[in-house]
Amino acid sequence: MKLRMAQEKDVCTLNIAGSVDVKSYTVLRAGLTQLLKTGKNRIIIDMAEVDAIDPTAIKDICQLDSLARELAGQIVLSGLSPILRKHVSTLNPPPTIQILAHSDEALRVVLSGQKPAAEAALPADIATELKSLRLRVREVDELRRRVLEVENQTDSSKMREENALLKGQVEKLEGHVMNLLLANRDAGSVIDWKDRYKLLEDQIADLVGPAAGGSAPAGK
Amino acid sequence: MEPTARDIMSTDLLTVEANTSLEDVVKLIVSERVTGVPVVDSEGHMVGVCSDYDVIRQFSKAKRKESDVFRNQIHYSKKVETVTTETLLSEIAEKFVTMKYRRLPVIDQEGRLVGIITRRDMMKVLFYQAKLNQ
Numbered sequence: 001m002k003l004r005m006a007q008e009k010d011v012c013t014l015n016i017a018g019s020v021d022v023k024s025y026t027v028l029r030a031g032l033t034q035l036l037k038t039g040k041n042r043i044i045i046d047m048a049e050v051d052a053i054d055p056t057a058i059k060d061i062c063q064l065d066s067l068a069r070e071l072a073g074q075i076v077l078s079g080l081s082p083i084l085r086k087h088v089s090t091l092n093p094p095p096t097i098q099i100l101a102h103s104d105e106a107l108r109v110v111l112s113g114q115k116p117a118a119e120a121a122l123p124a125d126i127a128t129e130l131k132s133l134r135l136r137v138r139e140v141d142e143l144r145r146r147v148l149e150v151e152n153q154t155d156s157s158k159m160r161e162e163n164a165l166l167k168g169q170v171e172k173l174e175g176h177v178m179n180l181l182l183a184n185r186d187a188g189s190v191i192d193w194k195d196r197y198k199l200l201e202d203q204i205a206d207l208v209g210p211a212a213g214g215s216a217p218a219g220k
Numbered sequence: 221m222e223p224t225a226r227d228i229m230s231t232d233l234l235t236v237e238a239n240t241s242l243e244d245v246v247k248l249i250v251s252e253r254v255t256g257v258p259v260v261d262s263e264g265h266m267v268g269v270c271s272d273y274d275v276i277r278q279f280s281k282a283k284r285k286e287s288d289v290f291r292n293q294i295h296y297s298k299k300v301e302t303v304t305t306e307t308l309l310s311e312i313a314e315k316f317v318t319m320k321y322r323r324l325p326v327i328d329q330e331g332r333l334v335g336i337i338t339r340r341d342m343m344k345v346l347f348y349q350a351k352l353n354q
Binding site: 007037071 | 223227228230231341343344345347348351352
C-alpha cells in the first residue's frame with residue numbers, strides 16, 4: 001500500500017494505492033488518527049487506486065468518521081471502483097459515511113460543508129444482488145451469534161464438570177486432613193495418658209508399698 | 221512526538237491590511253463568524269490584530285455615530301502575542317490558559333503570517349487526543 005497526503009484549506013486528502021490489508025491498514029489508521037489528533041477532522045480517503053480493502057478497515061474508518069462528526073468534521077471515501085464499491089456496500093457501512101465518485105467531487109462537498117448527497121442509483125440487477133447479499137450477511141451474523149451462544153454453553157458445562165471434580169478432590173483432601181488430625185490427636189493422647197498412668201502407678205506404689213510391707217506376717 | 225504549531229494551525233487565513241476600512245472589517249468578522257482578523261503588511265508580515273473588541277471601541281469613541289465612521293481606517297492592536305511554527309502544543313495551551321488569548325497567530329522565521337490557532341482549534345485537538353488515547 002502506498003499513501004500520499006495533500007491538503008487544501010483545512011481538508012486533508014489521503015491518496016491510497018494498492019491493497020489495504022490488516023497490516024497496511026495500521027499505517028493508514030496511524031495517519032488518520034494523527035490527523036484527527038491535530039484537529040484535522042475533514043478528511044477525504046481517495047481509493048481510486050485501491051485494489052482491495054480489508055472489511056475491518058472499512059468498519060474502523062466508519063468509526064473514525066463518527067468521531068470526526070462529533071465536532072462537525074467528516075471522513076469521505078472517494079474513487080472506489082465498482083467492484084470495491086460493491087464489496088464495501090455488502091459490509092453494511094453506516095449510512096453516515098459518504099462515498100463519492102471522485103476526489104474532486106469529495107473536495108467540493110467537504111469544502112462547502114454540504115449534507116451527504118444521495119448515492120447514485122445502482123442498476124436494478126446489482127441492487128437486487130446487493131439486497132440478497134445483505135440478507136446472506138445478516139444470516140451469517142445470526143449464525144455467528146448462535147455459534148457463540150453454543151460455545152458459551154459448552155464452556156459453562158465444562159466448568160461445571162471441572163467444578164464437581166475439584167469439589168470431590170477437596171472433600172477427599174479434607175478427609176485425609178481429618179484422619180491425620182485424629183491420628184495425631186489419638187497418638188498424643190495415648191502417650192499423654194500412658195505417662196500419666198505410669199506416674200499414678202508410681203505414686204500408688206509409693207503410697208501402698210510400705211503399708212503392704214508392714215502388714216506382712218511377722219513370722220515370715 | 222508532541223505536535224507543534226505547524227501541525228495544528230489553520231492555514232486557511234483571513235487577513236486585512238492596515239489601510240482597510242472599518243466597514244470592510246465589520247463585514248468580514250460578521251460574515252465569517254470570527255472574533256478578529258490578523259493585520260498584515262503588503263509582504264505578509266504580521267503587524268497586528270483587529271478584533272471585534274477593537275471595532276466596537278473605535279465606533280464607541282467616535283464623536284458622531286454615523287456611517288462615516290465606517291469609512292475610517294481600522295484601529296487595531298499592534299502588540300500581539302505570536303508563536304512560531306515550531307512552538308510545542310503544551311506551550312501553546314499554556315499561553316491560551318495564562319494569557320486568555322482568543323487566537324495565536326503563527327509566524328515563520330521572517331515574521332510572515334503562516335497560520336493561526338484559535339481556541340476552537342485547541343478544543344478540537346484536545347478532544348480528539350483524549351478520545352483517541354483512550
